[in-house]
Amino acid sequence: MDELLKQIQQYTAAIEAASPSGREQVEAFRIQYLGTKGIVKSLMGSMKDIQPDQRKAAGQALNEFKKLAEAKLESLQDANESAGEDDQKFDLSLPGDFVGVGTRHPLSIVRGRIVSIFKKLGFAIAEGPDIEDDWHNFGAMNLPEDHPARDMQDTFYISQNPSWLLRTHTSSVQARVMESQKPPIRVICPGRVYRNETISARAHCFFHQVEGLYIAENVSFADLKQTLYFFVQEMFGKEVKVRFRPSYFPFTEPSAEMDISCLICEGKGCNVCKHTGWVEILGSGMVHPNVLENFGIDSNKYTGFAFGMGVERITQLKYRVNDLRLYSQNDIRFLQQFTGAV
Incomplete structure (x- = not known):
């Protein structure tokens, strides 16, 4: 008992005189006195040698010694943290670190620009699933299983019988809108589509479309033309020339493709327009009566028009991008060019 009290007195004096500085010295103090093999643990282990009638007094002395060591450690840690904070103070008058300005993807x-233009004309936005069933993607759009036009939209099938596939166009969204709404209908359908094509500078296995649909009474081809004239002038400027060429689409009749004068050569002829001075930007036409009837819409009462354009093609003309693969390669050098376009 006497030997234990003598040791406690010696260690108490050493603790009171200790003045470690810095994190390493403070940590060494903790290990020396309060570590798993430290002095406090060692002294407590010697309690087994104390006479039973003296253990209460010895325990009280040890507890006081332990509290002293813990209090000393806490004060040393607080002092060390305060000194560290003083060392880490920084000058608020210095200029901050440069933070680069991000950019939106050109597509x-x-x-967003296409959507905003058609919103001015009262078109709502409609969206649908990327994985679609055969009926909404093909059948409802007047494309039965044996229709040769399906060869132009070779796609990725997920399963067959029943057939589920990655949609080849956002016309499937139009189908779902006609299925759930009654005329008048005025929507645009932006989204990603997929086709089994060889990836090159002019083609990709996925791309983006914006399709439009307007169904009401007394809708004519003149309404379609004026809508698309407005879009072109808003997107490319009033000086751009427009022409319509007869075409064929199973879901529209009559159908037409729309060209604009080449923005790169100003209609004089170049590689982009194949030296014709014109570039195709979209397909359009009056909604086929069969499509209307597929959804219980009376084709004798209602008519409508539809159109569809590739966002990549519009972006190519807007920003003169000559390779579709650049859109999906995530090359920061390419994306940084559009910082000013946000």
Whole structure:
């Protein structure tokens, strides 16, 4: 008992005189006195040698010693942290670190611009699933299983019988809108589509479309033309020339493709327009009566028009991008060019 009290007195004096500085010295103090093999643990282990009638007094002395060591450690740690904070103070008058300005993807910029233009004309936005069933993607659009036009939209099938596939166009969204709404209908359908094509500078296995649909009474081809004239002037400027060429689409009749004068050569002829001075930007036409009847819409009472454009093609003309693969390669050098376009 006497030997234990003598040791406690010696260690108490050493603790009171200790003045470690810095994290390493403070940590060494903790290990020396309060570590798993430290002095406090060692002294407590010697309690087994104390006479039973003296253990209460010895325990009280040890507890006081332990509290002293813990209090000393806490004060040393607080002092060390305060000194560290003083060392880490920084000058608020110095200029901050440069933070680079991000940018939106060019396809997102153009898609947003297309949507905003058609919103001015009262078109709502409609969206649908990327994985679609055969009926909504093909059958409802007047494309039965044996229709040769399906060869132009070779796609990725997920399963067959029943057939589920990655949609080849956002016309499937139009189908779902006609299925759930009654005329008048005025929507645009932006989204990603997929086709089994060889990836090159002019083609990709996925791309983006914006399709439009307007169904009401007394809708004519003149309404379609004026709508698309307005879009072109808003997107490319009033000086751009427009022409319509007869075409064929199973879901529209009559159908037409729309060209604009080449923005790169100003109609004089170049590689982009194949030296014709014109570039195709979209397909359009009056909704086929069969499509209307597929959804219980009276084709004798209602008529409508539809159109569809590739966002990549519009972006190519808007920003003169000559390779479709650049859109999906995530090359920061390419994306940084559109910082000013946000």
